[in-house]
Amino acid sequence: MIVPDTVDQIFVLSKHWLLGYVPTALQPIVSAILSVAPVLVVFPLLFAITTVLERKGLGRIQNRYGPNRVGPYGFSQPIADGIKSLTKEDIVPRSADQVVHLLAPLLLVMAAFLAYAVLPIGRNMVLTNLNAGVLFFFAVGSMVELAVFMAGWSSRSKYSLLGAMRAVAQMISYEVPLVLASIVVIMASGSLSTVAIVNLQASYTSIWPHWFIFTPWGFTGFVLFMIAATAESNRSPFDLPEGESEIIAGYYIEYSGFKFALFFLGEYLGMFATSGLAITLFLGGWAAPFSFLTWIPSYIWFFAKLLALICVFIWIRGTLPRLRMDQLMGLAWKFMLPMTLLNIFTAGVWHFMPSGFTRWLVCTSLLIVPCLLLSRGLKQRKKLQIRTYRFAE
Amino acid sequence: MTLFFLIAAALTIAGTAAAMSLRNPIHCILSLTLGLVGLAVLYLQLGAQFVGFTQVLVYVGAVAILAVFAIMMTRSAGSPQQPAFSRSWLSGSAVAVVVFAVLAWAISSALPSTKIVPPQPAVSVNQIGDALMHKFALPLEIIGLLLTAALIGAVIVAMPERRETP
Amino acid sequence: MSPLNAYLLLSALLFSIGLAGVLTRRNAILVLIGIELMLNAANLNFIAFWRYGPNPAALTGIMFAIFSIAIAAAEAAVGLGIILAVYRHTKTTDLDQLNSMKG
Amino acid sequence: MDWIVKNLWLVPALPILAGAIIALAKQRHRVFAASLAIASMAVSFFLSLGAFVHVLSLGHGESVRQSFNFNWFQFGNEWLKLGWILDPLTAVMLLMVTFVGLLVFIFSIGYMADDKNFTRFFCFLALFAGAMLGVVIANSLLLLFMCWEVVGLTSYLLIGFWYANPRAAAAAKKAFLVTRIGDLAFFLGMAWLYSQTGTLLFFDGGAGCLEHSALTALVTHTTIFGLTISTGIALLIFCGAAGKSGQLPLHVWLPDAMEGPTPVSALIHAATMVAAGVFLIARIYPLMSAHIASLSVLTPTVALQVVTWVGACTALFGALVAVAQYDIKRILAYSTVSQLGYMMMGLGVGGVSVGMFHLITHAFFKSLLFLGAGSVIHGCSGEQDIRHMGGLRKFMPLTFAAYTCGMLALCGFPLFAGFWSKDEILHAAFAYSLTRVPFYMGAFGALLTAFYMTRQLFYVFAGASNRPAAPQDFAHEEPAAIEHGHHAPHESPAVMTMPLVILAVFAVLLGFMGTPLWPWFQSFLDGEHVIFSFAPFTAALPLMLVSSLLVFLGLGLGWLLYGRKPIEDCEAPDALEQVQPHIFSVLEHAFYVDQLYDATIVRLNTWAALLCDWLDRWIWNGAVQTFSHLVLALAWLDNFFDINVVNAGFDAGCQTVSRGSRTLSLLQAGRIQGYLRMIGLALIVLVIFLLWGARA
Secondary structure, three states: OHHHHHHHOHHHHHHHHHHHOOOHHHHHHHHHHHHHHHHHHHHHHHHHHHHHHHHHHHHHHOOOOOOOOOOHHHOOHHHHHHHHHHHOOOOOOOOOOHHHHHHHHHHHHHHHHHHOOOOOOEOOEOOOOOOOHHHHHHHHHHHHHHHHHHHHHHOOOHHHHHHHHHHHHHHHHHHHHHHHHHHHHHHHHOOOOHHHHHHHHOOEEOOEEOOHHHOHHHHHHHHHHHHHHHHHOOOHHHOOOOOHHHHOOHHHOOOOOHHHHHHHHHHHHHHHHHHHHHHHHHOOOOOOOOHHHOOOOHHHHHHHHHHHHHHHHHHHHHHOOOOOHHHHHHHHHHHHHHHHHHHHHHHHHHHHOOOOHHHHHHHHHHHHHHHHHHHHHHHHOOOOOOOOOOOOO | OOHHHHHHHHHHHHHHHHHHHOOOHHHHHHHHHHHHHHHHHHHHHHOOHHHHHHHHHHHHHHHHHHHHHHHHHOOOOOOOOOOOEOOOHHHHHHHHHHHHHHHHHHHHHHOOOOOOOOOOOOOOHHHHHHHHHOOOHHHHHHHHHHHHHHHHHHHHHHOOOOOOOO | OOHHHHHHHHHHHHHHHHHHHHHHEOEHHHHHHHHHHHHHHHHHHHHHHHHHOOOHHHOHHHHHHHHHHHHHHHHHHHHHHHHHHHHHHHOOOEOOOOOOOOO | OOHHHHHHHHHHHHHHHHHHHHHHOOOOOHHHHHHHHHHHHHHHHHHHHHHHHHHHHHOOOHHHOEEEEEEEEEEOOEEEEEEEEEOHHHHHHHHHHHHHHHHHHHHHHHHOOOOOOHHHHHHHHHHHHHHHHHHHHEOEHHHHHHHHHHHHHHHHHHHOOOOOOHHHHHHHHHHHHHHHHHHHHHHHHHHHHHHHHOOOEOOOOOOOOOOHHHHHHHHHOEOHHHOEHHHHHHHHHHHHHHHHHOOHHHOOHHHHHHHOOHHHHHHHHHHOHHHHHHHHHHHOHHHHOOOOOOOOOOOOOHHHHHHHHHHHHHHHHHHHHHHOOOEHHHHHHHHHHHHHHHHHHHHHHHOHHHHHHHHHHHHHHHHHHHHHHHHHHHHOOOOOEHHHOOOHHHHOHHHHHHHHHHHHHHHOOOOOHHHHHHHHHHHHHHOOOOOOHHHHHHHHHHHHHHHHHHHHHHHHHOOOOOOOOOOOOHHHOOHHHHHHOOOOOOOOOHHHHHHHHHHHHHHHHHHHHHOOOOOHHHHHHHOOOOOOOOHHHHHHHHHHHHHHHHHHHHHHHHHHHHHOOOOOOOOOOOHHHHHOHHHHHHHHOHHHHHHHHHHHHHHHHHHHHHHHHHHHHHHHHHHHHHHHHHHHHHHHHHHHHHHHHHHHHHHHHHHHHHHHHHHHHHHOOOOHHHHHHHHHHHHHHHHHHHHHHHHO
């Protein structure tokens, strides 16, 4: 089917077409710009959509309408928010550290955007096909914590600092399981390059795709990855740092105006990036779910899966209560970490065992039993501990 | 001596110099991260992607945050009262300068300035993985052991004594 | 000035900056950072020699760099742990005051 | 062994015992002292008589000599033996000494009556007599030497009896020293003899040193200048004798010895002590005359020639000087020196008997003259200068008579004692085989003797009394005479004149025992039978005529110069002086021998003393001082070293160590960055080495 192929590669072809007009000297720079620009455009738009989607979704979950005043069914709400944030006065606390205060949101957004360089949106539609793509993703991902800390500390207020410290602690704790969960896929696929991983999953047996999610370690890996991802992006059950009921707005409390908007942009972009990675690792990236659906262009599949995950996030946000800080930490270090290690172990076992039902049985049991044990361990300590906060003294 | 190299070098030097000279520790650490990112870029330019990304991951992600945490916990976050530099800063910097001079002299005089530039060695993560697993298996194990030991050690050292007398 | 020399000079500069920081900073943490910097300078050397060295395929430079990074991280962790412990006892991280090991 | 030989030691022992007792007695026991001394002397005299008789009875030949030896003390495994001997020589001497001593003792009772040290005087006299007798009977040269020394001591004590008078003390000291020089030589000779012969006994049944075996041993060896050992020893012993008998070089002490009381001079410096030297030579005559068998017996040995020459010179010298003396005792002293010279010459030329005969006769008339002089001085209350005397013939007739007998005997007036003995000497000298010179010297001496005796006689006894109004020089006065106080000269009491008479008798008669007609004395001494014969007499007749002619010539000259016109002015120079003033003054000063000695030996002695003093003060003392200073310096150095180097050094060392450690500790300042800085520097150095090494 030629038509789907050209449609599939429409963006790639158009880029090459456009490059033809560019003098050779500037060739590399222009090609870079051309490939980066669409990403910079598409994902903020997605951000706008998700804000509306989230507010309407939460409303629906909470049995109320979301924003419906602005534009049809409130879908132009983001435009209104955007205008609001642009027009709001940018108040900077006097004692704040001006430079760091300004840099924090920029760094956050930049880190988020950098993450997309590696995600294969469509077939042959990856900004840079790095050999150590996943590693790049996590390297860039780690900058986010620094940005959060800068924001929290530079605004010189107790609440922002406390929120920042909590956010950083949380993000660091969940980065470990995040990485370990992804390692399972890397181990299985044998390569760090996201493109290779997707290509590996692009094949089909009969109509079933070879996605990793359809393997016991793949599925647990996906679940753990998603839990860690939500924690990474400070959303839903893990949004303790900026929980309104806790410490108002957490580390971006002193921000207002456009910088406030940037923080939100950064946060959502971070969420899209981690879910994008989840898609590439576990859900086959731009691969169609079924062999007969491959005619639909690859990027469509990527964004469809992305929207699905966003809905899941919104769904989780609406339903799960907020975790307490020590429960959050305990979950990370006492449940997630062992499970991911175990998952890596089962992936190893899976790899060496001959395929077949026994392999399924063994692996699933290997995963289910410890999961139950570990989770019971968490439930035992029911009584509330007196939370003691103290500095290093 | 491509322009890209110069930019990266300038970035690194600026970041590190600032890291060592700023008064506020937090600023130092942030500038340090900048410097280290510059260094990672240099690694990428040299073709060692894996090392560059690990560098960023380890230093920017972990060490910087750790340093910040340390600063936060030792209450030296605020603008420090005493002067930032130790009393005998002059002699220290003098020693550093002399060291640099000697190393520079050594470098410039020792190596033959071969103009030919060997081709960019293509290194893939697979090759690194293989090397790690085969030729450098033992060091890997040792590093693993060392990291766990360090982990436990750091925790024990930093942990407040259980029987803290009031 | 071959590229290798450039890199070496850069690493030497980095090293001496790190050394200067170590020798002059008063705050223990910053001294630790200075040390980190010196280690990075060494790493840069490794990669530079790997890149422009005779036998890039051997990957020794990279390996060394990786291990060095790992160790540096571990070292930073332990160092900061010690600094915290010292702070807990002496309530200060000022190196000039921490001279109880005086002879 | 007869009783007398065994107990011969009593003769010297009694006077010594008496002397000891008197020494313990108080000064006021004057009678007790005098009587004890005289009694001991008398007993000794009788014992001597017994010994003389015993010797007479012994007969002749070698058996005449009897000696008694005993062990004195043992050193090593040898016994030192002493002993005494009784032979004609001893017997004669014993008789002479004891008899003359007795008479002098008696005379000195009167003479010393006014002296407060009367007992002490007698103590010394007794001691002297005992010692003199010891010398006479000694059979061992050692015993003889010991008694010889005691004699010297007593002569010193007696000469210096009036020790308050400085001249007397000086004279005593001079006498003692000069005789001591002689005694030293005597001692060396004795030691040499002992080393050669191994014994000092004269006659020890064949083993004695004067017996044949020892003599032959001595004669065979020769020493320096080719002299035989016997001659060497003899000469040394002769020096001792010369010292004691006042021979030429050592005669200076005799004239000065007149400072002592007159009896002393009489006994010691006329009869006995001075005779001891001659007796000694007579005693060891066999040694003197020992010669190797090849020489004939008559040729005199070197020793005897020396004795002869010394004797002749002394005789002439004494006579010459006596002519120009003014002091009565000084004239007699020089006459004694001259007569001793004659005795020595007699021994040298004639042999033992000739010398001894003159000794015996001389002892009697010389002691007579001295005692006469003593009574004259006593009478003139201490005046001794003959120019202040005169015309004593009227005041002291008995003394004058005795004195003239003695003077005639001394001059050798025919038929008097002196004539026979002097003639014997002149005869022997005439017959001397070697030279005739001693004879001429002797003859001229005899002439001078006659001359100065007549001069003295006329000065003292003839003419008017030219005593000065007052005594000029107290020093010259006899302390005893001063007490008298009255000026007119008077005859001495009987106690003094009686010995004079006895002596006068002997002076006249004694000569007949040794005339050529009947030479009893000579044969007695030689141990032969005496033969009465005219032959020797007729042989000696011409010589006797010549000598008597000389005597008459001397007397005539004396009478010519001094007899004709009595001497009124005591200050007027002597008649002889008017004739030959220069010679007269030389003679008066005894050839300036005293001055010569002073100039040479005494000055040498003082120089030596000064040298020794200087040496001691500067050299030895200096050495000791420098050494002590050296030690001090060393000690100071050591102290200095100890303080500055050791301590200071140690402290400095410690300080440097502590300072060094302090500076080193600064390195450990506890500041980490300090250490790091140092490590940085080390790095730099290391790199430099590395590269610098690489390039080389």
